Amino acid sequence: MQSNIRSDYRIELSGVTKRFATPDGDTFTALRDVTMTVEPGEFCAVVGPSGCGKSTTLTLVAGLDRASEGTVTVGGKPVAGIGRGTSFVFQTDALLPWKTVLRNVAMGPLFRGVPKKEALTDAGDWLRMVGLAGFENHHPHQLSGGMRKRVALAAALINEPSILLMDEPFGALDVQTKAIMSTELLTLWDQSKPSVIFVTHDLEEAIALADKVVVLTAGPGTVKDVFRIDLPRPRGSVQEIRFGQRFTELHHEIWESLRDEVTRAYARTSAPASRVAAVEEVRS
Amino acid sequence: MTRRRLGIVAAQLAVLVIVFGGWQLFTQLKIVDPFFFGQPSGIVSTAWQWVQHGTSFGSIWLQISTTMEEALLGFGIGVAGGVVAGVLLGQFRFLSDVLSPYIKAVNALPRIVLGALFVILLGLGMSSKVVLAAFLVFFVVFFNAYQGVREVDGNLVNNARILGGSRMQVIRNVVIPSAMTWIIASLHVAFGFAVIGAIVGEVLGAQHGLGVLITDSQNNFNADGIFAGMIIIGAIALIAEWLIGLLERRLLAWRPQMSNEAAAV
Numbered sequence: 311m312q313s314n315i316r317s318d319y320r321i322e323l324s325g326v327t328k329r330f331a332t333p334d335g336d337t338f339t340a341l342r343d344v345t346m347t348v349e350p351g352e353f354c355a356v357v358g359p360s361g362c363g364k365s366t367t368l369t370l371v372a373g374l375d376r377a378s379e380g381t382v383t384v385g386g387k388p389v390a391g392i393g394r395g396t397s398f399v400f401q402t403d404a405l406l407p408w409k410t411v412l413r414n415v416a417m418g419p420l421f422r423g424v425p426k427k428e429a430l431t432d433a434g435d436w437l438r439m440v441g442l443a444g445f446e447n448h449h450p451h452q453l454s455g456g457m458r459k460r461v462a463l464a465a466a467l468i469n470e471p472s473i474l475l476m477d478e479p480f481g482a483l484d485v486q487t488k489a490i491m492s493t494e495l496l497t498l499w500d501q502s503k504p505s506v507i508f509v510t511h512d513l514e515e516a517i518a519l520a521d522k523v524v525v526l527t528a529g530p531g532t533v534k535d536v537f538r539i540d541l542p543r544p545r546g547s548v549q550e551i552r553f554g555q556r557f558t559e560l561h562h563e564i565w566e567s568l569r570d571e572v573t574r575a576y577a578r579t580s581a582p583a584s585r586v587a588a589v590e591e592v593r594s
Numbered sequence: 595m596t597r598r599r600l601g602i603v604a605a606q607l608a609v610l611v612i613v614f615g616g617w618q619l620f621t622q623l624k625i626v627d628p629f630f631f632g633q634p635s636g637i638v639s640t641a642w643q644w645v646q647h648g649t650s651f652g653s654i655w656l657q658i659s660t661t662m663e664e665a666l667l668g669f670g671i672g673v674a675g676g677v678v679a680g681v682l683l684g685q686f687r688f689l690s691d692v693l694s695p696y697i698k699a700v701n702a703l704p705r706i707v708l709g710a711l712f713v714i715l716l717g718l719g720m721s722s723k724v725v726l727a728a729f730l731v732f733f734v735v736f737f738n739a740y741q742g743v744r745e746v747d748g749n750l751v752n753n754a755r756i757l758g759g760s761r762m763q764v765i766r767n768v769v770i771p772s773a774m775t776w777i778i779a780s781l782h783v784a785f786g787f788a789v790i791g792a793i794v795g796e797v798l799g800a801q802h803g804l805g806v807l808i809t810d811s812q813n814n815f816n817a818d819g820i821f822a823g824m825i826i827i828g829a830i831a832l833i834a835e836w837l838i839g840l841l842e843r844r845l846l847a848w849r850p851q852m853s854n855e856a857a858a859v
Contacts, residue, residue: 374752374755374756397757398753398756404747404753406750406754408846409848417757418757421754421763451850452850469757469758
């Protein structure tokens with residue numbers, strides 16, 4: 311039954327271009343002609359150099375922003391605003407610092423009209439599931455970075471999303487915590503199998519987690535390559551999977567593709583700096 | 595109490611003694627004329643007189659309660675209005691674009707002068723003072739609430755929207771609590787303005803209140819009376835400040851403890 315409902319939730323971007331107006335009147339193209347598909351229940355990682363529009367892709371799918379050209383469809387319907395079945399995990403904590411951990415997790419159900427008692431019980435269950443039983447009445451600032459991420463995960467998953475969008479969710483964590491969190495994410499994902507778009511610049515993380523890795527070019531971002539990750543599931547501990555032979559092969563293969571883009575993005579970010587310096591010189 | 599803390603308290607007491615002792619001494623020795631500058635002992639005896647025998651406008655408690663009532667009512671109305679207007683303008687870009695030049699213009703006016711108008715409009719009773727106080731308070735709170743709403747973390751808002759929050763739910767759960775730090779910070783200043791509004795309103799024309807007492811002292815060339823009125827107002831303001839501090843600690847209890855906060859007070 312559930313898988314039938316879920317099967318509606320294919321994410322499709324076709325010919326998507328996104329331009330922003332810059333403060334000085336120019337337009338900045340973040341994405342150019344992006345076409346990609348995420349199958350229902352598929353875990354798709356998007357990698358690319360910084361500033362290539364990875365996060366923009368997510369805001370378009372989430373309905374927080376609209377594409378300048380092209381179409382974004384979820385379950386066959388064009389995205390027109392925030393949809394019900396979507397959850398988002400942000401790079402920085404989006405937890406409300408004035409609410410307790412329990413209240414933060416219960417926020418989604420409460421917004422959707424679930425009776426308070428039921429929402430709080432549900433939130434308690436989710437906290438137990440992410441290993442935070444006993445922290446219900448703490449405030450977010452009393453928790454470590456990893457714990458806050460768990461709360462954010464629980465808060466996103468309690469709504470039983472069919473689409474889970476994650477924007478470098480573990481980017482701010484130390485390497486060990488990151489690996490633990492990744493393993494836990496896979497366990498949680500496996501329970502309800504939402505379609506996932508996971509944006510990261512960490513290639514190892516992408517391979518360890520995903521069914522498919524999409525490489526974006528240096529900005530304006532467009533799809534350069536798509537790699538299928540054929541590592542068997544369940545993958546178990548993310549820390550150990552990295553030592554497998556197939557993992558190394560895939561890593562090598564994808565890095566070949568990614569390297570040029572990273573180099574190009576780097577060259578570009580250092581170039582404007584010298585141009586700015588030149589302008590300054592002319593001015594003075 | 596540490597040695598350092600003891601030293602500070604001792605020095606603070608010394609400042610008090612030097613200022614008031616010096617004042618008393620210089621006026622006693624007629625180096626400074628107590629007729630114009632008042633005298634601590636005279637101030638105390640004037641105040642005592644008021645407490646024991648009342649003032650020419652009724653008991654001192656009536657004057658204090660009148661002023662307090664005006665200030666508190668004005669404070670309440672001004673804060674409510676300022677928060678509502680600040681949130682509305684902060685949330686609805688169109689509204690703020692349309693109204694902001696007018697608000698800036700009104701803010702640039704010396705609003706205290708409007709007290710004279712309110713006395714004509716609303717008479718010598720309490721309402722003219724309440725309106726003046728509310729008017730002064732409104733702007734302080736409004737600008738802070740507006741700024742607070744504008745500074746709300748966009749991530750928090752987006753997250754709440756994606757979790758299913760309607761506009762009202764987002765305002766209630768995210769925007770207002772987030773702006774609360776700003777709003778509460780403004781309350782300290784705002785209460786001062788409420789008292790100023792009430793007193794100035796009374797000075798401009800009233801039957802009761804501390805402002806009337808001060809004007810009366812002025813008309814009688816009674817410097818001690820002016821100082822006594824001032825000190826009573828100061829004491830009230832200090833109590834109010836303390837109460838707002840309590841409120842602040844309660845409403846912002848979720849904030850991480852700042853280690854140097856206690857030391858700073």
